[in-house]
Amino acid sequence: MIRDEALRLFAERGADAVTVRQIAAAAGVSAGLVVHHFGSKAGLLEAVDQHVLGLFDAMLAELSAGSGADPLAPESSGSLAEAVTRHLPADSPIPAYLRRLLLDGGDAGRQLFRRLFTASQAALDALSAAGLAARGPDPLVRAAFLMANDLAVLLLRDHLADVLGTDPLSTDGMTRWTAEVLTVYTAGLLPPHPTEPEEGIQ
Amino acid sequence: MIRDEALRLFAERGADAVTVRQIAAAAGVSAGLVVHHFGSKAGLLEAVDQHVLGLFDAMLAELSAGSGADPLAPESSGSLAEAVTRHLPADSPIPAYLRRLLLDGGDAGRQLFRRLFTASQAALDALSAAGLAARGPDPLVRAAFLMANDLAVLLLRDHLADVLGTDPLSTDGMTRWTAEVLTVYTAGLLPPHPTEPEEGIQ
DNA sequence: TCAGATACTGAACGCATGTACAGGATACTA
DNA sequence: TAGTATCCTGTACATGCGTTCAGTATCTGA
Numbered sequence: 001m002i003r004d005e006a007l008r009l010f011a012e013r014g015a016d017a018v019t020v021r022q023i024a025a026a027a028g029v030s031a032g033l034v035v036h037h038f039g040s041k042a043g044l045l046e047a048v049d050q051h052v053l054g055l056f057d058a059m060l061a062e063l064s065a066g067s068g069a070d071p072l073a074p075e076s077s078g079s080l081a082e083a084v085t086r087h088l089p090a091d092s093p094i095p096a097y098l099r100r101l102l103l104d105g106g107d108a109g110r111q112l113f114r115r116l117f118t119a120s121q122a123a124l125d126a127l128s129a130a131g132l133a134a135r136g137p138d139p140l141v142r143a144a145f146l147m148a149n150d151l152a153v154l155l156l157r158d159h160l161a162d163v164l165g166t167d168p169l170s171t172d173g174m175t176r177w178t179a180e181v182l183t184v185y186t187a188g189l190l191p192p193h194p195t196e197p198e199e200g201i202q
Numbered sequence: 203m204i205r206d207e208a209l210r211l212f213a214e215r216g217a218d219a220v221t222v223r224q225i226a227a228a229a230g231v232s233a234g235l236v237v238h239h240f241g242s243k244a245g246l247l248e249a250v251d252q253h254v255l256g257l258f259d260a261m262l263a264e265l266s267a268g269s270g271a272d273p274l275a276p277e278s279s280g281s282l283a284e285a286v287t288r289h290l291p292a293d294s295p296i297p298a299y300l301r302r303l304l305l306d307g308g309d310a311g312r313q314l315f316r317r318l319f320t321a322s323q324a325a326l327d328a329l330s331a332a333g334l335a336a337r338g339p340d341p342l343v344r345a346a347f348l349m350a351n352d353l354a355v356l357l358l359r360d361h362l363a364d365v366l367g368t369d370p371l372s373t374d375g376m377t378r379w380t381a382e383v384l385t386v387y388t389a390g391l392l393p394p395h396p397t398e399p400e401e402g403i404q
Numbered sequence: 405t406c407a408g409a410t411a412c413t414g415a416a417c418g419c420a421t422g423t424a425c426a427g428g429a430t431a432c433t434a
Numbered sequence: 435t436a437g438t439a440t441c442c443t444g445t446a447c448a449t450g451c452g453t454t455c456a457g458t459a460t461c462t463g464a
Contacts, residue, residue, distance in 0.1 A: 014306075016218055020452065030413050035453060037411090102361070103305060104216075113361040127391075134393035141382040144362055148354035149347070155357050156350055159304070159315040164346055180343040188390045189329075191336035222422065232443050237423060239441095 002027040002034055007048050011096035014104065015045050049108040052097050056112065059083050060119055080116065081153040085174050095169060099154055120147035133185075153177065204229040204236055209250050213298035216306065217247050251310040254299050258314065261285050262321055282318065283355040287376050297371060301356055322349035335387075355379065 005026040009018045020041050024031040038044035062083075084095050101109045121143040127133035136142040153160065153168050166173035207228040211220045222243050226233040240246035264285075286297050303311045323345040329335035338344040355362065355370050368375040 014218075016216075019450080021450090029411095031452085032414075032454085033412055041452065103357070110361065110364065113358075114365060117365045128393075131393070133391040136382060136385055136391075138378060138382050140366060141378055142386070144366055145351070145379070145382055145386065148358055148362065149351045151358065152350035152354040155305070156315075156353065159312065160346055160350065162312065163316060163319045164342060176340060176343055177347070180338060180340050180347055183338055184344070184347065185386070185391045189335040189338075189387045191330075191333070221420080223420090231441095233422085234424085234444075235442055243422065 002029065002037060003044070003048055003051060006034075006044055007052065007097060008093040010045070010048060011093035011100060014100060020044075048097075049101065049105065052094065052101065053108060053112065055094065056098065057115075059087055060115065062087075079178070080147075080150050081169060082174060082178065084154070085169050085171065090170060095154055095157065099157075102151065102155070116147055116151070117144065120144070120150075149181070204231065204239060205246070205250055205253060208246055209254065209299060210295045212247070212250060213295035213302060216302060222246075250299075251303065251307065254296065254303065255310060255314065257296065258300065259317075261289055262317065264289075281380070282349075282352050283371060284376060284380065286356070287371050287373065292372065297356055297359065301359075304353065304357070318349055318353070319346065322346070322352075351383070 002023065006018075006023045009023055009026060020034050021031045023044070024034050027034075034044065035041075038047055060083075084098075088094050098112070101112055103109070105112070121139070124133065124135060124139065124143045124146065128135045157167065157169055161167040161173070164173070164176075166176060168174065168177050204225065208220075208225045211225055211228060222236050223233045225246070226236050229236075236246065237243075240249055262285075286300075290296050300314070303314055305311070307314070323341070326335065326337060326341065326345045326348065330337045359369065359371055363369040363375070366375070366378075368378060370376065370379050
């Protein structure tokens with residue numbers, strides 16, 4: 001499928017760096033056909049954007065539905081990264097495309113971010129209502145902070161994998177990351193007992 | 203100066219989306235001169251990369267030196283965003299360029315990220331030694347988490363400004379953001395008293 | 405069977421790009 | 435004042451881009 005190959009290449013290199021001819025070659029067709037089906041490269045890009053936004057909406061819906069069912073599970077803190085890891089194969093181009101969408105994507109990116117922010121606010125409110133978290137002195141900023149922390153994993157995936165030695169979106173890496181994040185969110189950064197020294201790890 | 207105009211345009215639109223002719227026009231010279239001075243567009247890009255990396259190193263050095271002097275100050279938690287805000291004019295293209303460097307920049311980006319990660323580890327160690335934070339069960343991940351949270355402000359600046367109504371790298375926005383982050387890092391997300399309901403704000 | 409829609413190709417076009425180059429202007433040295 | 439290095443311009447060129455288009459194959463329905 002032309003659109004899937006375009007999605008993969010756009011995610012990998014960015015839409016500007018990919019030529020219509022490369023997409024056509026990857027899909028095993030001629031460049032003319034790509035334009036014939038989508039009108040133009042911009043049309044193709046928009047089709048891919050809409051496709052990914054659709055997938056994402058489905059994921060987000062399932063995520064918030066799931067958190068209603070079991071708000072005590074760690075993933076109900078609204079972790080997009082975890083939802084991505086759980087619903088998508090390890091080599092899916094979707095995470096990278098979401099990244100591009102948030103960073104380059106003009107209007108689609110803003111739409112996506114706003115939807116995420118609303119979801120993050122709702123998640124924080126739900127946790128607060130359940131007594132599992134406080135909305136804090138500045139709930140808007142707290143919701144944004146939690147969302148930004150979550151997105152950072154997506155945006156910095158490659159760099160983090162580089163320094164940590166584990167892809168943070170793999171099952172193992174996610175577990176490791178989530179455990180640490182949960183520790184901080186539960187008790188903050190402070191040591192449990194100020195007089196008792198920490199064990200030195202690494 | 204040609205290099206400064208290139209820096210500004212690269213930061214704004216990304217290196218690939220800027221032409222040598224645009225840079226030349228912005229600097230008030232001919233396209234030929236740009237190539238004459240820097241050999242090629244790639245050479246210019248490398249020169250700008252090195253320039254920004256140099257500026258950044260100076261900032262990082264001053265940051266860690268400052269944290270040694272007063273490790274109790276909020277900014278000594280190693281906040282890159284705050285260092286950027288403090289040392290650079292509000293309309294500086296440097297934050298946006300750092301963003302591009304981390305996201306697109308191949309080798310320079312990786313270098314930058316590694317340097318940041320090392321600094322983050324050192325900051326966490328220093329805070330731990332001072333009894334102000336724990337290295338946690340997985341210090342590597344904790345250092346990465348703190349750094350990623352910090353970088354997220356840089357990477358998502360525009361989107362955050364959009365939903366919050368304040369540029370998080372402005373003085374006001376930074377104050378607001380830092381206060382909330384410090385609250386979470388100090389006490390976690392949990393409400394101070396489980397039975398006592400939160401005040402509803404917003 | 406046959407007409408018409410649809411899928412598809414390959415060549416061509418205009419355009420913008422990075423770069424090369426020949427030469428003009430300017431400044432510095434002797 | 436003459437020579438020379440440096441700064442700088444405008445033109446030109448090859449390349450690769452998105453897109454157009456005429457034409458061919460393949461499928462669909464009556």
